[in-house]
Amino acid sequence: MINKFLLNEFGGRIKQLRLQKNISQEKLSFLTGFHRTYIGMIERGERNISLSNMAVFAKVFEINISELLDLKTINPNHNYKNYEIKSEK
8 A cells, every 4th residue: 555645745745845946847857857747746746756856856856865854844843653554443
């Protein structure tokens, strides 16, 4: 089961960083080499991206991957307890 909560939080983080850099999805597409619709899907929490793609975003935003994954910057109440695990129902 894909954790929609986590995907939405991560997508919000990507959007937050993009807006901080004052760049469009189209410009981010150019900088990352990813299609603009793929970036939109990430920002909407519709795509579960790979670690190697996270590294591309981190490089473009000039931050470490750990900073990219700092989801408390968009949601101060972010907590690992909100993650779903396959075995939990």
